[in-house]
Amino acid sequence: MTLSTAIDHVQVAELLARLREKKPLVHNITNYVVMSLSANVLLAVGASPAMVHAAEEVEAFVSISDALVINIGTLSPGWVEGMRRAATRAEGLGKPWLLDPVGCGATPYRVGVAVELASLGPKIIRGNASEILCLSGASGAGGRGVDSTAGSDDAVHAAVTLSRRTKAVVAVTGAIDYATDGERVVAVEGGDPLMTFSTGLGCALSATAAAFSAVAPPLEATAAALAVYGVAGKLAAARCKGPGHLPAELCDALYALDAATLAQHVVISERRV
Amino acid sequence: MTLSTAIDHVQVAELLARLREKKPLVHNITNYVVMSLSANVLLAVGASPAMVHAAEEVEAFVSISDALVINIGTLSPGWVEGMRRAATRAEGLGKPWLLDPVGCGATPYRVGVAVELASLGPKIIRGNASEILCLSGASGAGGRGVDSTAGSDDAVHAAVTLSRRTKAVVAVTGAIDYATDGERVVAVEGGDPLMTFSTGLGCALSATAAAFSAVAPPLEATAAALAVYGVAGKLAAARCKGPGHLPAELCDALYALDAATLAQHVVISERRV
Amino acid sequence: MTLSTAIDHVQVAELLARLREKKPLVHNITNYVVMSLSANVLLAVGASPAMVHAAEEVEAFVSISDALVINIGTLSPGWVEGMRRAATRAEGLGKPWLLDPVGCGATPYRVGVAVELASLGPKIIRGNASEILCLSGASGAGGRGVDSTAGSDDAVHAAVTLSRRTKAVVAVTGAIDYATDGERVVAVEGGDPLMTFSTGLGCALSATAAAFSAVAPPLEATAAALAVYGVAGKLAAARCKGPGHLPAELCDALYALDAATLAQHVVISERRV
Numbered sequence: 054m055t056l057s058t059a060i061d062h063v064q065v066a067e068l069l070a071r072l073r074e075k076k077p078l079v080h081n082i083t084n085y086v087v088m089s090l091s092a093n094v095l096l097a098v099g100a101s102p103a104m105v106h107a108a109e110e111v112e113a114f115v116s117i118s119d120a121l122v123i124n125i126g127t128l129s130p131g132w133v134e135g136m137r138r139a140a141t142r143a144e145g146l147g148k149p150w151l152l153d154p155v156g157c158g159a160t161p162y163r164v165g166v167a168v169e170l171a172s173l174g175p176k177i178i179r180g181n182a183s184e185i186l187c188l189s190g191a192s193g194a195g196g197r198g199v200d201s202t203a204g205s206d207d208a209v210h211a212a213v214t215l216s217r218r219t220k221a222v223v224a225v226t227g228a229i230d231y232a233t234d235g236e237r238v239v240a241v242e243g244g245d246p247l248m249t250f251s252t253g254l255g256c257a258l259s260a261t262a263a264a265f266s267a268v269a270p271p272l273e274a275t276a277a278a279l280a281v282y283g284v285a286g287k288l289a290a291a292r293c294k295g296p297g298h299l300p301a302e303l304c305d306a307l308y309a310l311d312a313a314t315l316a317q318h319v320v321i322s323e324r325r326v
Numbered sequence: 327m328t329l330s331t332a333i334d335h336v337q338v339a340e341l342l343a344r345l346r347e348k349k350p351l352v353h354n355i356t357n358y359v360v361m362s363l364s365a366n367v368l369l370a371v372g373a374s375p376a377m378v379h380a381a382e383e384v385e386a387f388v389s390i391s392d393a394l395v396i397n398i399g400t401l402s403p404g405w406v407e408g409m410r411r412a413a414t415r416a417e418g419l420g421k422p423w424l425l426d427p428v429g430c431g432a433t434p435y436r437v438g439v440a441v442e443l444a445s446l447g448p449k450i451i452r453g454n455a456s457e458i459l460c461l462s463g464a465s466g467a468g469g470r471g472v473d474s475t476a477g478s479d480d481a482v483h484a485a486v487t488l489s490r491r492t493k494a495v496v497a498v499t500g501a502i503d504y505a506t507d508g509e510r511v512v513a514v515e516g517g518d519p520l521m522t523f524s525t526g527l528g529c530a531l532s533a534t535a536a537a538f539s540a541v542a543p544p545l546e547a548t549a550a551a552l553a554v555y556g557v558a559g560k561l562a563a564a565r566c567k568g569p570g571h572l573p574a575e576l577c578d579a580l581y582a583l584d585a586a587t588l589a590q591h592v593v594i595s596e597r598r599v
Numbered sequence: 600m601t602l603s604t605a606i607d608h609v610q611v612a613e614l615l616a617r618l619r620e621k622k623p624l625v626h627n628i629t630n631y632v633v634m635s636l637s638a639n640v641l642l643a644v645g646a647s648p649a650m651v652h653a654a655e656e657v658e659a660f661v662s663i664s665d666a667l668v669i670n671i672g673t674l675s676p677g678w679v680e681g682m683r684r685a686a687t688r689a690e691g692l693g694k695p696w697l698l699d700p701v702g703c704g705a706t707p708y709r710v711g712v713a714v715e716l717a718s719l720g721p722k723i724i725r726g727n728a729s730e731i732l733c734l735s736g737a738s739g740a741g742g743r744g745v746d747s748t749a750g751s752d753d754a755v756h757a758a759v760t761l762s763r764r765t766k767a768v769v770a771v772t773g774a775i776d777y778a779t780d781g782e783r784v785v786a787v788e789g790g791d792p793l794m795t796f797s798t799g800l801g802c803a804l805s806a807t808a809a810a811f812s813a814v815a816p817p818l819e820a821t822a823a824a825l826a827v828y829g830v831a832g833k834l835a836a837a838r839c840k841g842p843g844h845l846p847a848e849l850c851d852a853l854y855a856l857d858a859a860t861l862a863q864h865v866v867i868s869e870r871r872v
Contacts, residue, residue, distance in 0.1 A: 078744045080744070084377070085358050085361050085377065085631050086361045086362050086365055086377050087362070088631050088632040088673075089362060089632050089633070089635060089636065089798060089799065090362065092632055092798035092799070093797060093798050093842070093843075096795075096796045096797065096798060096842065097796060097841070097842055097843070101744055101746050102744075102745075102798065103702065103705070103744035103745045104630070104631065104632050104672070104673055105673070105702070105705075105706075106673060106675065107673075107674060107675040107676070107708070109675070109676065109708045110705075110706040110707075110708040110709060113705075113706035113707060113708065114705060114706055114744075117705065117744070118744070126377070127361075127377055127378070127379060127380075128380060129379065129380040129382070129404070130380070130382065131675070156376065156378070159376070159378075159383075159386075159387060159390065160378075160383040160386035160387055161383075161386060162380070162382045162383040162386065163383060198351045198353075198374055198375075198376035198387075198390070198391070199375075199376045200374050249369075250369045250370060250581065251366060251369065252362060252365035252366050252369060252375065253362065253365070293578075294578060294582070295370070295577060295578030295579075295581040295582055296366065296369065296370055296577055296578070296581055297366075297370070297573070297574030297575055297576065297577035297578035297581070298571070298574045298578070298844070300843070301574065301843030301844045301847065302843055303843065304841060304842055304843035305839075305840060305841030305842070305843035305844070306841075308796065308841040308842055308843070309840070309841055357650070358631050358634050358650065359634045359635050359638055359650050360635070362635060363635065399650070400634075400650055400651070400652060401653060402652065402653040402655070402677070403653070403655065429649065429651070432649070432651075432656075432659075432660060432663065433651075433656040433659035433660055434656075434659060435653070435655045435656040435659065436656060471624045471626070471647055471648075471649035471660075471663070471664070472648075472649045473647050522642075523642045523643060523854065524639060524642065525635060525638035525639050525642060525648065526635065526638070566851075567851060567855070568643070568850060568851030568852075568854040568855055569639065569642065569643055569850055569851070569854055570639075570643070570846070570847030570848055570849065570850035570851035570854070571844070571847045571851070574847070
């Protein structure tokens, strides 16, 4: 059942304007594969990215940042220590932070780290269906490496469960993207299947959601990020004959995004849990 | 002397179709410079890439993967421990793995690690001429940093020697690419000199060969990867006025590659050792 | 006050030709975000890049390299040890090395490392205004993450001070780029504001300056790098509708750069300190 929603293209445009005005400093502890892409996506959308991971300085860096992303894509014990300290400091300072549990389910080590980080108070958790199913406890293991073997529709219930347990807004992305605070479920359409042929676009979406969390409450921030990214991704894919230029086109589309384009393309609906 | 070959464009097309059908999960322990490129090339060709390096989880990840790439481009002791464990587990499980001895010859540390890894049972070893000459023992040191100072023709004998000693298929790439199992030598033409002005294309070729090794024996897999990459590289370079867009064009060409294009452009021959 | 300068577009073109002739091996110990971009920029301009960071091999690699870049963008203790050893060996061998103090001012740890490295004898230091102000001691902290909060004009005096103390040529980049050896100040115009929306272009400029330092004294090398990069950046931005394709267009512009284009676009002037 679809309800009318308070999060529409007008609010998305307002939040995007607020983001560009504030230019939030987004602290990323993320994986090696997507660092460059995440930085470029954050710059294109209007934020100021920084990648800082060492345990020696993450707490100091959290203190000057507006939002934090923790992405476990290429984790190792030294980095996990930095993640712990950064998450704890962000929680202590009341700064929003997002967890991206990349590949949760692929190995026991990865599951353990994801579960621990999820217990440290993220305001947003974003993953694909397999990752959210795993982290919610709905499945002991899932996915295939870092790719999902389930559709996002299949993980909405798990997202609600995970949200209620962690108090985080949980986003599960796929053909349709969903975000829930445990009570409301917002569905965002957009993007393009071509996006699954370009690495790290989900990770960079997480970074985008973190950027929005510096200017809006978690559910609105996440919905705005999904909407902005979905529109830009759709427009970018339409200009590509293959996945090669998609990251560059996505950045151009994010950079050029305006209220009129959002009004034309944003598709958000709200569903009962 | 050139012989007729059992590996022709028809077989290459069949293996590419098989790869796209299976979508093998390719586990990469590779260098920081090329992670994003390797992931995008693997996605474009039809595989499912993952980058996982920590000693704490590589064995578990090898267990769910279809093939493994070990690339020593930006090695350090912690990573080498992950490489050792992953290689040993892959060997134990009978899963194919490929060694890319980047910069072998540049430093004693790098030579030592490459020699050790080559002794752990790779099914394929791919390098440039300097790297293969060094690893075969034909020269104590070679190359200039990570670039070759020799032509691939000069390293064919070293490749055969290295293949006989390690039981791996050895590929040496350059103006012409060669692959040998110690008995047969397959020569593949293609690519473009512009490719030497774009970083990591050799590393991403190694990843592509690993992907093919999930659907074919090592010599056929390597030859197919060289052929596919050579055709896509040639077509991509023809669309570029400089090296800047070459990685994106290469991904588009790999994504669009079909049997007709392969039939038109693949040049494979076989030579006596 | 503007003086006529000995560094003009003719000398820039000569140094570029000398760089392409020598193809210097540039050893990079740099941050994860920009490794791929720095390698591609170095290849496009005509150098041979390598990324090597482990303490176990940096000294051996410095020995075969023509120039060294140390960039603290994503530093951690293990990497800093490699940086120390590489810098000390380069100094001992009389090889030029460049320090890029990314984010200096953002955290006490980062300031401490930057100050220590600056004391080890870099021939060139390049940063944005906030970084140079911090490293010169003009401000205890500055910038916002890795972005500058000051204009390059505001940091010229600090650059001169830093240059006199460290004996390094100091470059501060921004809307106008400056390089000083403590006596002369060279100002280079070029580039485009769009460049601030693409990550790592300053880091890749540092790598370019290091490449030129293999074929010219530090001040001339730095001025040439600023000029070449400024022209290529300006031409590249003119071909872009957003920041997405800017890195690729920059590489194409660097690859195609010739004396005639430099003669048309280079704007260098010299000012009294």
